[in-house]
Amino acid sequence: MTKVTREFIDGLPKAELHLHIEGTLEPELKLKLAKRNHVDIGQTTIEEVRKTYQYDDLASFLAVYYPAMDVLQHEQDFYDLAFDYLRRAAANNIRHVEIFFDPQAHTSRGIPFATVINGLHRAIVDARAMNVDADLVMCFLRDFSKESARKTLLEAMPFKDWILGVGLDSDEHNNPPLKFARQYEDAAAAGLHLTAHCDIDQVGSIDHIRQALEIMGVERIDHGTNIVEDPDLVAFVANHGIGMTTCPLSNSFVSPEMKGDEIKELLGKGVKVCVNSDDPAYFGGYVNDNYAALADQFSLTRDQVIQIARNSFDVSWISDEKKALYQAQIDDYIANN
Template identity: 60%
Template sequence: MTASEALISFAHGLPKAELHLHLEGTLEPELRFALAARNGIPLAQSTVEEVRATYDFTDLTSFLAVYYPAMGVLQTADDFHDLAWAYLRTAASQGVVHTEMFFDPQAHTSRGVPFENVIGGYRRAVVRAQAELGVSAELILCFLRDFSAEHAMSTLMEALPYRAWIVGVGLDSDERDNPPSKFAAVFARARAEGFLLTMHCDIDQPGSIGHIRQVLTEIGVDRIDHGTNIVEDPELVALVTERGLGLTCCPVSNSFVTEQMKSDEIVGLMRAGVAVTVNSDDPAYFGGYVGDNYVALAEQAGLDETDLVRLALNSFAASWLTPARRADYVGQVEQYAAAHGVPLPA
């Protein structure tokens, strides 16, 4: 099913929050070339087409093999600012009014880039987005799970002077043999320092359902990233529903490693009252920003405008906004729906 032009326009204009977005995953080939030239870094590819030809992913491992080397062009605070600013401008054009963005400092500090360059550049873009775009943005520091827990703890300590700039911490990268419990002490310390918590439970990984159970019952997260394998355990579905925890789903990136982009699971959870959200993950690599993901899911699952309104409302319900700010954004969604003659979800 192909979405109508009206639905596509509605989806892109719909006020929404994006809660699962890796800043490093927004590095478009054009910006990669520009930063390489700025920093005197030679690239193996010479055209945008050659870069995109390397985006042949069949699983998380094959994606990461391309993803991390591309970050080598990011060196200075200006580079990180330019990366985040490019994403924020695109996000604003697709209806994003609030975003909570992942960043991976270990991917940069491990190659000699100072932490202050990373956080300083990103923070400048956050401040600028509010002033120039009217987009609210927060940063979530992600630990790389294929690094040691000790490295994660030292990164947490390095982040503490910037506590006011970081809303929470997360866990990403290669999940194989790197269960959530490996980082239990790090996340306990982060909680004690006042950070909110989320963790990736990637789709169809070995031990997926066990990892989801760990993040809920041992770590005590405030949100789960991906997490659609939770449908395998009705008791865990009931638990996230009871706690009102959001799942940050990414349909287009899912489609690279599974059939139907997990649309049946995402929509089934939505119908069951779980706060599933739609996000773009690594849009420069998977070819779709957040509005595009709303459209892709609508096309795959036959969703209508009221369903998209539900997903937008979920995005704010699952966000880490204060109650007053959340209520304001919910009002914006309701006004947008009313202006387009779209009934609100029951």
């Protein structure tokens, strides 16, 4: 079998559907924003910032992740955060990206919703010059109350044209998807797409996946590789074309094998699995690094890598015409490589 090269992965057109913009806060930008906004973060060098990025489960990760956001204060900060990521997306040959953002993580510390979304949207508009097509997906923080989610959805409505869908993230323990069933119904009624995190190896993982799929009607599951424990649910997502947005490098902080066997199993069963970077500043790699790690460690074939890239467009929330355009770009790339 011919090894899939990094050069091939780097040039392959792809979409990214599981990317937390707050998780792209690189140490360099964190220090720059801390200085600009006069925020004492307790670190003064890149090395000191990197040393704080230590965690071995979701809870310990979030304990580092949320305090880092204190440096994000103004519209320009959110613009800089998003535009830095979108530059990297262009370098990774990402043609389309659906960006998660967590407004409650900012409004809860006094930053207006409009400040957050205006900065992110401006960056998205400017990134078009780099041939990157981007949209926003607003996530509810599941460890906040459902009333907080209700208010956040109301705040989002004046900006609805800038938001493609809603998601659900943060600490899953004792916060099942059904906690937010009403908010998801309201979001769907407003014309927004639906996805939800079902993190790996959580208490009640299968029940949470089943709630999200069978009751809440999500169109994608973020993470969710524990689904392999239930063949009936695997058949359900395969038959309904539901996407699974996996993140190998972030998985490796919880499961040493990155859930690679599960990803390959789902791919082999016709599930529309795609590969993404999650929180790349914290987990050591952007999307091409995730493709390469999975391909190297689990001996993916060229056809499997191509299928993952095709899946990323198939389960995106863009028009059929755009999907056909991007699939044709993959065809052209394969024909010449």
